[in-house]
Amino acid sequence: MAQHNDLGFKGEAIAKVYLEKLGYEILDENWVHGKAEIDLIAYQDKKIIFVEVKTRTSIAFGLPEDFVSNAKQKQMDLAANEYIEIMNHQGEIRFDIISVLFDKQNNYTIKHIEDAFWPS
Template sequence: MGKHNEFGKLGEQIAVDFLQKKGYEICFRNYRYLKAEVDVIAKIGETLVVVEVKTRTSDFLEDMQSVISPKKIKLLTLAADQYVQEHDLDIEVRFDVIIVIKKIEGFEVEHLENAFYHF
């Protein structure tokens, strides 16, 4: 596995740990549907949360379009719909982005709830 993949997987684990500490139940990691991959599917209360994790090596500002493209949003939406159908769920779905930033002193986690809407 390349260093880039290892770094991304580390970021995903940090995001999962972060969510669990906030009371989220992790339902699935790396869910795949067609060309889509959802990093984390979690549940909090009566809401299913589809999470895209971005891991960065420095603290720099990005607008949302550079963090997650319209194409990626479409793929995440399709995958979330498939997951809900597969599991016969009748539940509210929310899309979040977690950005994990590596800093000298460790990692910083930024959680963007309702990062985008699926319609």
């Protein structure tokens, strides 16, 4: 498996534990609909939260959260709509980004951006 995939899975595992410690219930991981994948789907306070996790080892090309493109947001929106329909969810939803940034000593920082975007 490619090294960047390993890094991505590591970041997703860290993000999952982080959310669970905050009291979120994880409903699904790596949920796929068509071409879209949602890294984590969480639930808290009657709200479904669709989470994109971005993991990097450097900010040389930008912050991890900068890599959630408009196209990715639209794909997440399509997948989220399908998930909402399947789950018959009548409440609120939210799109979050969690960035995980590793340093050279393999320490990491987490940045959780709630309501990071709302696809149009």
